[in-house]
Amino acid sequence: MSRYICDTLASLAVYTPGEQPQGREYIKLNTNESPYPPTPGVISAAGKAANTLNLYCDPECRALREAAAESFGVSPENVLPVNGSDEILYFAFRAFGGAGRSAVFADITYGFYPVYAAVTGTAAVIKPLKPDYTLDPSDYIGADGTVFIANPNAPTGIALPVSELERIIAGNPDNVVVIDEAYVEFGAESCIGLIRKYRNLLVTRTFSKSHSLAGARLGFGVASEELIADLNKVKYSLNPYNVNSITQAIGIAAFRDGEAFDSYCKKTAEVRGYLSSELVSLGFSVLPSSANFVFAEKDGMSGEELYLCLKERGVLVRHFASPRIKDRLRITVGTREQTDKLIAALKDVLSRKD
Numbered sequence: 001m002s003r004y005i006c007d008t009l010a011s012l013a014v015y016t017p018g019e020q021p022q023g024r025e026y027i028k029l030n031t032n033e034s035p036y037p038p039t040p041g042v043i044s045a046a047g048k049a050a051n052t053l054n055l056y057c058d059p060e061c062r063a064l065r066e067a068a069a070e071s072f073g074v075s076p077e078n079v080l081p082v083n084g085s086d087e088i089l090y091f092a093f094r095a096f097g098g099a100g101r102s103a104v105f106a107d108i109t110y111g112f113y114p115v116y117a118a119v120t121g122t123a124a125v126i127k128p129l130k131p132d133y134t135l136d137p138s139d140y141i142g143a144d145g146t147v148f149i150a151n152p153n154a155p156t157g158i159a160l161p162v163s164e165l166e167r168i169i170a171g172n173p174d175n176v177v178v179i180d181e182a183y184v185e186f187g188a189e190s191c192i193g194l195i196r197k198y199r200n201l202l203v204t205r206t207f208s209k210s211h212s213l214a215g216a217r218l219g220f221g222v223a224s225e226e227l228i229a230d231l232n233k234v235k236y237s238l239n240p241y242n243v244n245s246i247t248q249a250i251g252i253a254a255f256r257d258g259e260a261f262d263s264y265c266k267k268t269a270e271v272r273g274y275l276s277s278e279l280v281s282l283g284f285s286v287l288p289s290s291a292n293f294v295f296a297e298k299d300g301m302s303g304e305e306l307y308l309c310l311k312e313r314g315v316l317v318r319h320f321a322s323p324r325i326k327d328r329l330r331i332t333v334g335t336r337e338q339t340d341k342l343i344a345a346l347k348d349v350l351s352r353k354d
């Protein structure tokens with residue numbers, strides 16, 4: 001760090017992305033990527049769009065917004081495509097937070113919320129999850145600022161039904177409520193159907209997990225026209241070309257190939273059931289997941305040790321150091337073959353322990 005950096009950044013604890021190893025080949029179950037490659041339609045759209053890279057992309061993403069609106073059952077005016085859904089989350093903190101304002105979120109949830117709160121000068125109001133890691137909706141009624149809820153939550157995988165979320169949205173007429181649906185396609189209900197009824201609701205979606213496009217960086221905000229206008233103020237004061245032309249083109253192709261991605265998500269939900277039961281039979285306790293990962297622990301074993309032993313055996317999973325979850329591992333649901341290799345590695349680790 002230089003002596004020129006501003007105070008806010010000098011003291012900021014930044015987000016730590018999961019490892020993207022370069023040398024050794026790992027079975028990579030640490031960042032909730034899809035194990036299935038993009039469809040041929042997506043790949044060919046990327047090639048075609050490359051021919052126009054000399055031109056700026058459409059800052060309004062018109063064709064992509066139309067495809068998204070049709071798929072989400074809303075109007076194009078309700079959709080804002082972004083450079084990964086992390087960007088729309090940042091836009092929301094920037095637009096609705098700031099000095100003298102608060103953001104309300106759980107103690108165990110997506111690690112970017114506290115970082116965005118800090119970098120935008122928004123006070124963080126933390127609502128601890130219950131001992132079973134579920135969220136109590138009444139903690140969020142009449143909240144003290146913008147509400148951020150990941151549904152399903154990360155890294156727990158636990159989802160709330162839309163009826164419970166609607167209580168929170170209806171109970172906050174003076175706050176924006178952001179529902180982060182990064183994993184909704186793997187088994188939870190979407191709140192997008194509520195945006196017509198509630199002008200204070202922002203739903204965020206991503207193609208990183210469900211649509212095998214983590215590397216393309218494509219996410220969406222879906223909300224009332226007024227909220228989209230607020231978020232566009234941030235976009236047009238930062239980078240109007242935030243979604244590049246290749247990503248816009250492959251986004252449209254990915255909507256067109258929606259059925260293929262639905263079947264990937266269904267497959268992932270099946271393998272999740274298999275992975276969970278294998279873990280339980282090895283003595284793990286596994287939270288009920290509606291996402292493409294499970295959050296598991298084994299009594300008497302440190303999460304960090306398990307993480308390191310798996311890494312030695314060529315399997316990468318995610319471990320978080322924060323006290324309430326330090327003995328749990330977040331394991332991405334990969335293919336059936338990857339899952340079998342993970343289970344074999346775990347059996348090997350456990351046999352050496354006894």
Ligand SMILES: *Cc1c(COP(=O)(O)O)cnc(C)c1O
Nearest residue numbers: 084085086110154182206208219
């Ligand atoms: C992965 C993730 C995101 C962001 O993903 P992008 O790749 O930026 O679209 C947002 N929220 C949660 C809870 C996530 O796990």
